[in-house]
Amino acid sequence: MASATLLAKENGISGFGPDDSESIVQALKRYWGYESFRPGQEQIVRSIVSSRDACVVMPTGGGKSLCYQLPAVLDAKRTAMVVSPLIALMQDQVAQLEQMGIPAGFINSSLSGGERNETLQRACQGAYRLLYLSPERIALNGTPDWLKRVPVSFFAIDEAHCISEWGHDFRPEYRQLSRLRDLFPNHPIAAFTASATRRVRQDIVEQLRLRDPLKHISSFRRANLRYVVRQCNAKAQMQVLLQAVRRITDGSVIVYAPTITRVGETVDFLEENGIPAIAYHGQMGALARRENQEKWMADEVRVMVGTIAFGLGIHKSSVRAVIHLALPKSVEQYYQEAGRAGRDGLPADCLLFWQKKDAGLHAYFIGQISDHEERERAWQRYHEVEDFVNSEECRQLYICRHFGELPKWAECGECDACAGVPDWLEEAAHTQKREGRAFPAVLTEESQATANPRALANGPDAELREYMREWRRNISRQKGISAFIVMYDTTLDQLCATRPSSVSELRRVPGFGEKKTQMYGEQILAALERFRNGERALLAMPALRRKRSDFSKRARLWKKLQKFASASLVP
Numbered sequence: 001m002a003s004a005t006l007l008a009k010e011n012g013i014s015g016f017g018p019d020d021s022e023s024i025v026q027a028l029k030r031y032w033g034y035e036s037f038r039p040g041q042e043q044i045v046r047s048i049v050s051s052r053d054a055c056v057v058m059p060t061g062g063g064k065s066l067c068y069q070l071p072a073v074l075d076a077k078r079t080a081m082v083v084s085p086l087i088a089l090m091q092d093q094v095a096q097l098e099q100m101g102i103p104a105g106f107i108n109s110s111l112s113g114g115e116r117n118e119t120l121q122r123a124c125q126g127a128y129r130l131l132y133l134s135p136e137r138i139a140l141n142g143t144p145d146w147l148k149r150v151p152v153s154f155f156a157i158d159e160a161h162c163i164s165e166w167g168h169d170f171r172p173e174y175r176q177l178s179r180l181r182d183l184f185p186n187h188p189i190a191a192f193t194a195s196a197t198r199r200v201r202q203d204i205v206e207q208l209r210l211r212d213p214l215k216h217i218s219s220f221r222r223a224n225l226r227y228v229v230r231q232c233n234a235k236a237q238m239q240v241l242l243q244a245v246r247r248i249t250d251g252s253v254i255v256y257a258p259t260i261t262r263v264g265e266t267v268d269f270l271e272e273n274g275i276p277a278i279a280y281h282g283q284m285g286a287l288a289r290r291e292n293q294e295k296w297m298a299d300e301v302r303v304m305v306g307t308i309a310f311g312l313g314i315h316k317s318s319v320r321a322v323i324h325l326a327l328p329k330s331v332e333q334y335y336q337e338a339g340r341a342g343r344d345g346l347p348a349d350c351l352l353f354w355q356k357k358d359a360g361l362h363a364y365f366i367g368q369i370s371d372h373e374e375r376e377r378a379w380q381r382y383h384e385v386e387d388f389v390n391s392e393e394c395r396q397l398y399i400c401r402h403f404g405e406l407p408k409w410a411e412c413g414e415c416d417a418c419a420g421v422p423d424w425l426e427e428a429a430h431t432q433k434r435e436g437r438a439f440p441a442v443l444t445e446e447s448q449a450t451a452n453p454r455a456l457a458n459g460p461d462a463e464l465r466e467y468m469r470e471w472r473r474n475i476s477r478q479k480g481i482s483a484f485i486v487m488y489d490t491t492l493d494q495l496c497a498t499r500p501s502s503v504s505e506l507r508r509v510p511g512f513g514e515k516k517t518q519m520y521g522e523q524i525l526a527a528l529e530r531f532r533n534g535e536r537a538l539l540a541m542p543a544l545r546r547k548r549s550d551f552s553k554r555a556r557l558w559k560k561l562q563k564f565a566s567a568s569l570v571p
Helices: 002-010 021-032 041-049 064-074 087-099 113-124 135-139 143-147 172-183 198-208 234-247 260-272 286-297 331-338 358-367 372-390 395-402 423-435 462-479 489-498 503-507 514-532 542-569
Strands: 054-057 079-083 104-107 130-133 152-157 189-193 214-217 225-231 252-256 277-280 303-306 319-324 348-354
Touching (some): 021 041, 021 064, 021 514, 041 054, 041 064, 041 189, 041 214, 054 198, 064 079, 064 130, 064 152, 064 189, 087 130, 087 514, 104 113, 130 135, 135 143, 135 172, 143 172, 172 198, 189 198, 198 214, 225 372, 225 395, 234 252, 234 260, 234 319, 234 423, 260 277, 260 303, 286 303, 319 331, 331 348, 331 372, 331 395, 358 372, 462 489, 462 514
Parallel strands (some): 104 130, 152 189, 225 348, 252 303, 319 348
């Protein structure tokens, strides 16, 4: 650390902000409402504060954003420049920071010319602690001129694996970020990603020309996730999907389909079987995508069916299952997408139901790649996925080794390779084999009631939780922001578990910083008081209950029709 500080001073930059434990922890409590850091966060924060470069690999939900947002807060006179790949992600991050009392802005194509000029002017005046830009914006010829007028503290590169041709989501415009070292040789650069192999990590360091960077590589094991891989035919796949979704009685579900057509078919299939679901894919308009995402985030609809376009930057902790309906294009992509489950640390399932014909779809898309070397890399990634699904070793162990980690343990004890196929899935397979048909489309009410025991972890009072979720939904609609920006699921659960009766008690709930307590404290306390006096959530999600009711009626009607048909066939 001392050498990094010396290097910074030699380059004309001193460590910014006070570098004592008390100030950093005070900022953590003041803005984020947390008493302590997650593993690895404090070391990364201190490295950036001392003006040292960093390369950080931390799993989804590990708290990467805080690692660069907190150092930015500690420098009251300069601005951290954050390179982020998605407009929606920038907007959510900025809205969240503003809710915490941290000045932040973004510059992207969603702004009008006047808005962009105003943001640039304010940035040059040092009005923001963080300013978000796209990699395309950095590549524009005019960017260096105005960027040099901004009092920059450091650069943070999010989704840094996109810079590597060896990565699963290579974006050529990310290569332009290599110019940052030439344009700003005295400013530290910190790169962040959730999924990067050893080769990709090396490429990130080389492309960004990081100098003596702190390299923080978290373990790739997600102990609360259970990986289950199963080969299916087309009919069996949809019926297994249906059973898997029905078993999730609390929390949300993400279903990844390989094509836009399959997204629509899957949504229709789930709806026809009494499960409300919404779609997300690249051919939808931006407004429609945003609306569907908000419905899912606000728990108005539990099941989101999307292509790989969905998920980047999603901050929803209560996802109890991520289900893939085709082979992903790489192990890294699968790890990143499956990792959106269980961000709250509670048990969650990662289910991969694939078909033999997936190979043909992969071959088609890989064949569209004109660059020979990139096509070869794509084939290599596909063969790695094949090895993963066909492997008989622990899924967690396989993933860790894929990313270059060498665990001392041999098995996780939870995945299908370690603990076997779950009973419900094994029973479904036997039923299909015995009866020679797809799984029954209509399940009995008894089978619907058999919930996933892993998903039913101890939690706060269900009625209070739904009541506060409804309060959060109303606030998010009023303010036009995502529900998670008002309050994370984990914070909402803590709130329901502790049931504070004063502002000082509310302030002790993790996730309530000073600004958020000022904004919502009295409203939350009033809502809790109304709940204590007997008020309950309105008929939450009436469409969901109506469809479930209709489904139950259809199930009973189907059973009657079956009995009638059987009776009619008796001679």
